[in-house]
Amino acid sequence: MKKLFILGAGIYQVPLIKAAKKLGYYTIVTSIPGNYPGFKYADKVYYENTTDYKALLEIAKEEKIDGVLTAGTDVAVISQGYIAENLGLIGPSFETAQISSDKLRMKKSYEEFGVRTARYRGIQTDDENYTEKIADLELPLMFKSVDSSGSRGIVKVNSPDEFEAARNIVLANTRTDHFVVEEFVEGEEFGAQAFIQDGKLEFILPHGDYIMQGDAGVPYGHYAPYDLPDDIIEDVYLQTEKALKAMKCENCALNADYIIKDGKVYVLEIGARGGGACLMDLASIYFDFGYEDGVGGYHEMIVRHAMGEHIDFFPEDSSIMKNGVPIFTNGKLVYIKGGVANASRMMRSDRDGVIVSLEDLHEPDPDIVSVQFDYKVGDQVRKFRVSPDRLGHVITKGKTLDDAVDLLNRTLDKIHIEIE
Ligand SMILES: Nc1ncnc2c1ncn2[C@@H]1O[C@H](COP(=O)(O)OP(=O)(O)O)[C@@H](O)[C@H]1O
Ligand SMILES: [Mg+2]
Structure with a gap:
C-alpha cells in the first residue's frame, strides 16, 4: 500500500486524510498532541511538530513514504518542501517553501522578477x-x-x-x-486557488472573500464565481506567472491573494499550498470535480499529484469543459467561466466561552453541500479573531451565485449556537 505523509491533523488536513484513504493510500499523520480531528482518520499517527522538518524527514525515511502533503496552513509547508526535496517526491522545493513562508523573502523575489506588489x-x-x-x-x-x-x-x-x-x-x-x-494598497481584494504542475500554471480560479475587519482583514467565507473583466484576468495570470517564477515554484497547489487598484493587479502573497477555509471545497464545487462527505474532487487531485500522478484537470469530456467558457491568454487556459456557483461561511463566536447549546434546524436541500460543526456542547471555544477560531462551516451551491448565497444565509439562520 502506498503511503502518504500528511503534515497536520487540523480541520483543513482532514479532507486530505479522507481523500487519501478513499484513494486507497495508507495515511501517516503528524501533529503536536491536542484535540485535533485528523488523528482519528489516520492509519498511523506521530506526535511530532509539523515545523520540525529534520525530525519529520527521519520519520519519512523510516516509513518509506511515497508522498508528502499539507494544506490550509503555511506553517508546515517548509517541512513539506524539505521532505519532498530530500526524498525526490513531488511538491514544492525547500527553497520555494521557504520563500512562500517568509513574506520578506517573497517580497524580495517579487521585486527582483518585476511582479507588481506593494x-x-x-x-x-x-x-x-x-x-x-x-x-x-x-x-x-x-x-x-x-x-x-x-x-x-x-x-x-x-x-x-x-x-x-x-x-x-x-x-x-x-x-x-x-x-x-x-x-497599504487601497483597492478591491480577492483571492484565487490555482495549480502549477511541472512548471505549467494549470488554472487560476479567482474567488470572493467575506472579510471581517479587525487589525487586518480576516476572511470568514468565500464564494465563486468572482468574475473579472478579461483584461484583469489576463493581468492576474501574468502577475501570477511572474510570481511563480520568482518563487521557483513548479509543482503544488496555490493559494493567492491580490488587490486591484486603478485597473492593475497587485500580488499580496502566494502560498505554495491549497487554501484553508473551504477553499479546496470551493474549487471542487466550481469545477464540478465532485464532492462527497467533506471530500472534494480537488482534494483528491491534490493528493494524487503529491503521490506522483500527472493530473489532467480538465479533460475534454468533463462537465466544466462542456458547460463552462474557457478563457485563454497567449493560447494558455487561464480560467473557466460558468462553473458551479457556490459560497461558504464559517460559524463564529462573539466571545470566549463554552458551548451550552447547539441547534441545527435547517431544512435538507440538495444544494446544501456541507454543514460541519467543529465542536459539540460542552466544548471550550474562542471568540472569532482568526480563522482557526471557527466553530464550523456551511457550504451551498446554486444555479446563480445569488441563489447559493441566499441558501447559505437561510441555512445559517437556522443554526443556533449558544456560548456562555
Ligand atoms: N499592502 C496591503 N494593502 C492592503 N491590504 C493589505 C496589505 N497587506 C495585507 N493586507 C490585508 O491584510 C490581510 C492579511 O495580509 P496577508 O499578507 O495576506 O497575510 P496573512 O498571511 O495573514 O494572510 C490581507 O488579506 C489584506 O486584507
Ligand atoms: Mg493572506
Missing part, C-alpha cells in the same frame, strides 16, 4: 532606527510579521504615532528576526 522595506526586529528606513513609504502602512498566517501579526498603521504599537504586535507574532513594512 512598495516595502525589510526591517530587523532589533533595529531601533527603523522609522528612518520607512520614512519614504506612503501612509497608510501595513506592519507584517513575515512568518504568520491568518492575519496574525498584520497591522494597519495610519500615522507614525502608531508605529511602536504595531511593531510590538508584529514582534509578538514572529519567530524570525525581521519583519516587513509595506504600503
Whole structure:
C-alpha cells in the first residue's frame, strides 16, 4: 500500500486524510498532541511538530513514504518542501517553501522578477532606527510579521504615532528576526486557488472573500464565481506567472491573494499550498470535480499529484469543459467561466466561552453541500479573531451565485449556537 505523509491533523488536513484513504493510500499523520480531528482518520499517527522538518524527514525515511502533503496552513509547508526535496517526491522545493513562508523573502523575489506588489522595506526586529528606513513609504502602512498566517501579526498603521504599537504586535507574532513594512494598497481584494504542475500554471480560479475587519482583514467565507473583466484576468495570470517564477515554484497547489487598484493587479502573497477555509471545497464545487462527505474532487487531485500522478484537470469530456467558457491568454487556459456557483461561511463566536447549546434546524436541500460543526456542547471555544477560531462551516451551491448565497444565509439562520 502506498503511503502518504500528511503534515497536520487540523480541520483543513482532514479532507486530505479522507481523500487519501478513499484513494486507497495508507495515511501517516503528524501533529503536536491536542484535540485535533485528523488523528482519528489516520492509519498511523506521530506526535511530532509539523515545523520540525529534520525530525519529520527521519520519520519519512523510516516509513518509506511515497508522498508528502499539507494544506490550509503555511506553517508546515517548509517541512513539506524539505521532505519532498530530500526524498525526490513531488511538491514544492525547500527553497520555494521557504520563500512562500517568509513574506520578506517573497517580497524580495517579487521585486527582483518585476511582479507588481506593494512598495516595502525589510526591517530587523532589533533595529531601533527603523522609522528612518520607512520614512519614504506612503501612509497608510501595513506592519507584517513575515512568518504568520491568518492575519496574525498584520497591522494597519495610519500615522507614525502608531508605529511602536504595531511593531510590538508584529514582534509578538514572529519567530524570525525581521519583519516587513509595506504600503497599504487601497483597492478591491480577492483571492484565487490555482495549480502549477511541472512548471505549467494549470488554472487560476479567482474567488470572493467575506472579510471581517479587525487589525487586518480576516476572511470568514468565500464564494465563486468572482468574475473579472478579461483584461484583469489576463493581468492576474501574468502577475501570477511572474510570481511563480520568482518563487521557483513548479509543482503544488496555490493559494493567492491580490488587490486591484486603478485597473492593475497587485500580488499580496502566494502560498505554495491549497487554501484553508473551504477553499479546496470551493474549487471542487466550481469545477464540478465532485464532492462527497467533506471530500472534494480537488482534494483528491491534490493528493494524487503529491503521490506522483500527472493530473489532467480538465479533460475534454468533463462537465466544466462542456458547460463552462474557457478563457485563454497567449493560447494558455487561464480560467473557466460558468462553473458551479457556490459560497461558504464559517460559524463564529462573539466571545470566549463554552458551548451550552447547539441547534441545527435547517431544512435538507440538495444544494446544501456541507454543514460541519467543529465542536459539540460542552466544548471550550474562542471568540472569532482568526480563522482557526471557527466553530464550523456551511457550504451551498446554486444555479446563480445569488441563489447559493441566499441558501447559505437561510441555512445559517437556522443554526443556533449558544456560548456562555
Ligand atoms: N499592502 C496591503 N494593502 C492592503 N491590504 C493589505 C496589505 N497587506 C495585507 N493586507 C490585508 O491584510 C490581510 C492579511 O495580509 P496577508 O499578507 O495576506 O497575510 P496573512 O498571511 O495573514 O494572510 C490581507 O488579506 C489584506 O486584507
Ligand atoms: Mg493572506
